[in-house]
Amino acid sequence: MPETKKSAHGEVVPPISLRRRFTDHFMTGMAVLTVVLVLVPLFAIFAYLVYRGVGSLNWAFLTQTPKPVGEAGGGMANAIVGSGFILALASILGVPLGVGAGIYLAEYGRNRLGDVIRFTADVLNGVPSIVIGIVAYSIVVLYQKHFSALAGGVALAIMMIPTITRTTEEMLLLVPQALREAAYGLGIPRWRTTLSITLRTATSGVLTGIMLAFARVAGETAPLLFTAFGNQFWNLRVDQPTAALPLQIFNYAISPYDEWHRQAWAGALVLIVLIVTAVAAVRLAVRRGTFGAA
């Protein structure tokens, strides 16, 4: 790295000792090395994923349901649709609650209760997903007496709420106070101001938060293991077990069959393309959008 030579303005500066210069270079080298060590697995994962995934991906994979063991062919169409179905359920449950809680925190939450809720949301964010699966199991599956798409949706919704809450709050706080005051000045009640002025202004930011939460739970497997459970066939009923892409990848990956391993790679590629597209779209939107400061 350059920049080691620093000349003071005309004055004679005592040279930096060899040991200090060596330490400086050595630590710089170490930092570069860590970056390399972190990037290598990343590239290895992506390269191998694309290599195995593209080779296994075909039209049948995207349009057919799984074949019985031993038969070649088949695909994960039901799992792809099932994932979408469970995620839709999760969004219906989680998005209104998360956005509502975010609005509360930003507009009415400058007090003790607000702090408690803020802290709760952060803590909820760190609860292991498998534990959330247990809770969804005991509040939905135990009453329904069987695994269901709804239980999976509830589990994922619980995981979405904290992320959405905190980003919504952040985004609403970025809306200038003058805008709210202008609305009050026109005699608009506070709730109306919040909904049609503040929230409206922060729409793109709030959507970003929702997309982030969505991308985060889209790849979740653990909370679905004993809620949505998986299914080899089509299902679009809320109260029946449903296939999901991450579940199917897991089941195929730990199976002993080469054909299933192949399909697991294809599934992983589809999943990662969906998630990375979502994350990249969010980053692009944030950079271009009105809330570049976030």
Place this chain on the structure above:
Amino acid sequence: MLLCGLAVLGTLLLIVYELLLRSGPSWHAFGFKFFAGHDWDPVNEKFGALPFVYGTLVSSFLALIIAVPLSIGVAVFTTEMCPPALRGPLSFFVELLAAIPSVVYGLWAIFVLVPLLSNYVQPFLSRTLGWTGFFTGPPFGISMLAAGLILAIMIVPIISSITREVLMVVPQHQREAALALGATRWEMIRVGVLRNARAGIMGGVILGLGRALGETMAVTMVIGNRPEIAKSLFAPGYTMASVLANEFSEATGDLNLAALIEIGLALFLVTIVVNALARLLVWTVTRGQPSRANA
């Protein structure tokens, strides 16, 4: 709106309530000995969780040992050394690492990392470091070591993104002061930056620990799932999260289910404490600005 806010609070309380309620039978049957017992025998209804607790702790700390120096290195490089043009893409790639679902990490670990370990790394380690006793036994690849490695890869983005945030809020004049006293760049980083950011970095590390403790899928796929306590890192193990993943939907009888839920409860409590601690540490540094650690 207040209702929605309270719902967030309610969700956490609901989790606590359900876990306590459903793990009741196991509490009554085993008491505190549950976490000291070695046996896990669903047929005879004898349950002890020690091997799982051990596996969770060992795999997580192994991951921390590997991940912490790497993450701090990456964070220091991106904030202090890196040419500005590289800064954006670099943090984007590290964030990308956080966006990969854990089941995909597991898939990669099974088919790439594990063969690599069993063919090259494990024979090498047992030849050179076998005398320590940590690296002995047959090199199957599937092992505590594999679990620790994949966990390390997964928590690097969390620790490094928090560390980066914390380093960025270190006031610029701290750096300038150190440089004005004639410090080299590394001395400036050590004295002016890292020392000021200690609490926040610690918070990031603990947050990474919380993630590692609760991580399920990738670990389940490579750790071997055998409830044993072995000194060697080449031996298979089992973690609290992976026993839940493997046995929960096939639990036989109420006591088995209750025992599993009690493991879940323990996992929950530990991660709550760990996360609360981490948040407080990060908050003291960044002054309540919400941190973006949603991995």
